Amino acid sequence: MTQHILPGGIIGILGGGQLGRMTALAASAMGYETHIYTDRAGSPAAQVSSHVTVAEYDDEAALTAFAKAVDVVSYEFENIPANPIKTIQQYVQVRPGHIPLHISQNRLREKAFYREHNVPTNQTMPVHNLKELQAAYQEMAAAMDGNDRAVLKTAEMGYDGKGQAIITPETDLQAAYDSIHRQPAILEAFVPFVKEISVIVARSTEGEMLAYPPAENIHEDGILRTSTVPANIRQDTAEAATAHAKTLAQSLHVVGLLAVEFFVLKDGSVMVNEMAPRPHNSGHWTMDGAQTSQFEQFVRAICGLPLGSPAMHTPVRMENLIGHDMEKLPDIAARPDAKLHLYGKKEVREGRKMAHINWLLKA
Amino acid sequence: MTQHILPGGIIGILGGGQLGRMTALAASAMGYETHIYTDRAGSPAAQVSSHVTVAEYDDEAALTAFAKAVDVVSYEFENIPANPIKTIQQYVQVRPGHIPLHISQNRLREKAFYREHNVPTNQTMPVHNLKELQAAYQEMAAAMDGNDRAVLKTAEMGYDGKGQAIITPETDLQAAYDSIHRQPAILEAFVPFVKEISVIVARSTEGEMLAYPPAENIHEDGILRTSTVPANIRQDTAEAATAHAKTLAQSLHVVGLLAVEFFVLKDGSVMVNEMAPRPHNSGHWTMDGAQTSQFEQFVRAICGLPLGSPAMHTPVRMENLIGHDMEKLPDIAARPDAKLHLYGKKEVREGRKMAHINWLLKA
Numbered sequence: 001m002t003q004h005i006l007p008g009g010i011i012g013i014l015g016g017g018q019l020g021r022m023t024a025l026a027a028s029a030m031g032y033e034t035h036i037y038t039d040r041a042g043s044p045a046a047q048v049s050s051h052v053t054v055a056e057y058d059d060e061a062a063l064t065a066f067a068k069a070v071d072v073v074s075y076e077f078e079n080i081p082a083n084p085i086k087t088i089q090q091y092v093q094v095r096p097g098h099i100p101l102h103i104s105q106n107r108l109r110e111k112a113f114y115r116e117h118n119v120p121t122n123q124t125m126p127v128h129n130l131k132e133l134q135a136a137y138q139e140m141a142a143a144m145d146g147n148d149r150a151v152l153k154t155a156e157m158g159y160d161g162k163g164q165a166i167i168t169p170e171t172d173l174q175a176a177y178d179s180i181h182r183q184p185a186i187l188e189a190f191v192p193f194v195k196e197i198s199v200i201v202a203r204s205t206e207g208e209m210l211a212y213p214p215a216e217n218i219h220e221d222g223i224l225r226t227s228t229v230p231a232n233i234r235q236d237t238a239e240a241a242t243a244h245a246k247t248l249a250q251s252l253h254v255v256g257l258l259a260v261e262f263f264v265l266k267d268g269s270v271m272v273n274e275m276a277p278r279p280h281n282s283g284h285w286t287m288d289g290a291q292t293s294q295f296e297q298f299v300r301a302i303c304g305l306p307l308g309s310p311a312m313h314t315p316v317r318m319e320n321l322i323g324h325d326m327e328k329l330p331d332i333a334a335r336p337d338a339k340l341h342l343y344g345k346k347e348v349r350e351g352r353k354m355a356h357i358n359w360l361l362k363a
Numbered sequence: 364m365t366q367h368i369l370p371g372g373i374i375g376i377l378g379g380g381q382l383g384r385m386t387a388l389a390a391s392a393m394g395y396e397t398h399i400y401t402d403r404a405g406s407p408a409a410q411v412s413s414h415v416t417v418a419e420y421d422d423e424a425a426l427t428a429f430a431k432a433v434d435v436v437s438y439e440f441e442n443i444p445a446n447p448i449k450t451i452q453q454y455v456q457v458r459p460g461h462i463p464l465h466i467s468q469n470r471l472r473e474k475a476f477y478r479e480h481n482v483p484t485n486q487t488m489p490v491h492n493l494k495e496l497q498a499a500y501q502e503m504a505a506a507m508d509g510n511d512r513a514v515l516k517t518a519e520m521g522y523d524g525k526g527q528a529i530i531t532p533e534t535d536l537q538a539a540y541d542s543i544h545r546q547p548a549i550l551e552a553f554v555p556f557v558k559e560i561s562v563i564v565a566r567s568t569e570g571e572m573l574a575y576p577p578a579e580n581i582h583e584d585g586i587l588r589t590s591t592v593p594a595n596i597r598q599d600t601a602e603a604a605t606a607h608a609k610t611l612a613q614s615l616h617v618v619g620l621l622a623v624e625f626f627v628l629k630d631g632s633v634m635v636n637e638m639a640p641r642p643h644n645s646g647h648w649t650m651d652g653a654q655t656s657q658f659e660q661f662v663r664a665i666c667g668l669p670l671g672s673p674a675m676h677t678p679v680r681m682e683n684l685i686g687h688d689m690e691k692l693p694d695i696a697a698r699p700d701a702k703l704h705l706y707g708k709k710e711v712r713e714g715r716k717m718a719h720i721n722w723l724l725k726a
Binding site for chain 1: 369370371385388391392393394396410411413650651654659668669670671672676677692693696697698699700702703704705706707718723
């Protein structure tokens with residue numbers, strides 16, 4: 001189990017999506033090989049990687065062979081069961097590590113972790129059945145001053161707005177609970193934010209931490225639409241968010257990246273929304289706007305290299321192309337300021353992230 | 364034969380070296396697939412491409428199948444015989460085109476072309492046998508004022524200082540001619556330059572041209588060691604070189620890139636040395652220093668997209684790692700300001716370009 005993996009080494013990645021793909025491209029540029037472990041054939045990452053294993057995530061033999069064939073393992077999504085990680089860890093290091101994965105894959109644990117480390121977050125209550133939901137919403141609405149909206153989210157496996165329901169006094173709670181398939185859930189007080197931002201922190205094997213400048217994010221229907229850097233926020237807001245993100249990365253002993261999403265309130269203060277211990281959609285601007293892309297930084301961190309500079313060299317607005325947004329591609333490709341990043345997904349589906357464009361903005 | 368190829372299309376590349384590799388990585392990022400045609404297995408480009416043909420360059424059947432499988436064809440080296448290009452052109456466009464290839468693969472034609480287009484170059488004479496060499500050197504030395512050095516170069520297939528011999532009054536001309544294997548050659552008057560620079564021009568299907576800022580190059584033993592941008596040259600020197608490079612790209616009807624190397628003389632004037640209609644080693648700095656890397660620009664041009672901005676955002680010194688320079692890799696990888704670009708070559712050989720480092724310089 002080597003700490004430092006030099007170019008020429010093989011990076012194993014669990015997951016075959018676009019984050020794995022962009023990691024593989026960054027790794028190849030630096031002279032690393034990548035090995036993608038995914039349960040689906042023809043995945044975006046597999047198309048650009050030299051080694052691919054297509055197998056289920058509970059296939060012990062495939063996991064073992066994969067672990068033995070690589071020098072380090074990481075993951076590009078956090079909804080990975082604990083067992084495959086345990087199997088792999090018998091043979092090779094998994095970075096960012098088991099702890100950030102364990103915490104970030106469950107919203108209840110995540111919120112508890114924020115409170116434990118004095119990182120401000122919104123009021124939340126666990127929901128295990130309809131009765132708990134009714135009681136929780138009643139208590140929450142009573143405490144909320146003129147704002148009685150809440151969001152019901154599945155505790156696990158939610159992403160891109162999936163597994164969420166808005167709750168207001170008019171909501172049929174039974175229907176709302178049914179809509180998230182009666183899974184263990186969390187009720188979150190709606191935060192009257194004026195802006196959403198995110199901070200991506202890299203942490204090296206030596207514990208060195210460097211943060212990218214905050215991105216200003218716009219979501220629609222729970223899916224990220226655009227991220228703009230620099231964010232139009234106060235200096236002290238940026239500093240607070242960055243400090244909180246570093247606290248979390250440090251406390252989780254992350255080796256790799258930690259992306260943290262924040263709400264910005266009217267008074268300029270921030271509240272953490274959620275986090276992910278991996279490259280993040282809101283960090284895609286770095287590919288054309290930062291001295292070190294988040295994918296290069298991720299590779300540097302998990303391979304034990306020193307971190308590169310996260311400084312912005314060019315202002316960027318990242319725009320996701322989702323589903324039929326792809327019809328705009330011919331127009332976008334005809335623009336000289338559009339940096340194209342396509343994920344190699346053959347089938348366009350509604351709500352599916354197909355590509356992103358980094359629009360270079362005048363400084 | 365489409366003019367415009369959108370992401371999702373397949374780019375065919377003749378040649379499997381590092382220029383093809385870096386083109387393939389840029390193309391993948393943009394959502395293109397690449398198909399590498401090479402006569403060697405396990406090549407740097409093939410490692411990162413989805414489609415590979417390993418066949419000889421005179422294999423008509425393989426060339427035809429390749430041409431039919433792709434949307435456009437380019438090349439990453441200029442020593443390609445005319446016949447494969449002709450075969451391919453029956454099915455699909457070859458860009459930058461046959462003319463720049465034909466001119467740039469022969470030094471005699473190249474020098475004639477410069478003169479025809481009033482681009483200043485050094486005095487040269489053709490050499491087809493020992494007698495011609497003796498006569499040519501005698502005439503050249505007599506005309507040279509206090510400088511009687513010349514360089515004998517093979518007319519074709521020379522690169523990285525191979526196929527060259529320095530000629531002085533002390534040189535045994537027979538031995539020099541033998542050393543280049545008595546091939547058709549060119550005798551070039553040595554230019555007392557103070558600096559070497561290069562300019563890379565991109566030209567689109569619409570005839571739009573954009574030039575990168577000149578790079579200042581240092582060669583050792585005929586091989587490029589470093590390229591630094593910005594070059595420490597006068598504004599009028601940069602402008603003259605850029606204008607000449609554009610004249611050549613325009614006259615050759617290049618669709619793609621043209622790299623032009625110049626000598627800078629004491630008085631600030633420039634003389635063209637040689638050119639190549641493809642991405643160029645002296646343009647590798649663009650991968651970490653320019654708004655658009657030369658490889659993205661190359662893809663944009665040959666696919667009929669508008670060109671991206673060639674502006675520098677970060678000063679860079681590019682350093683080639685040649686042969687046993689690779690022993691320095693652990694030290695270099697430990698530097699946060701080193702952008703690593705390795706070519707995936709397993710075997711280290713003397714004089715072999717293994718990798719390059721883009722050192723980010725303080726602005």
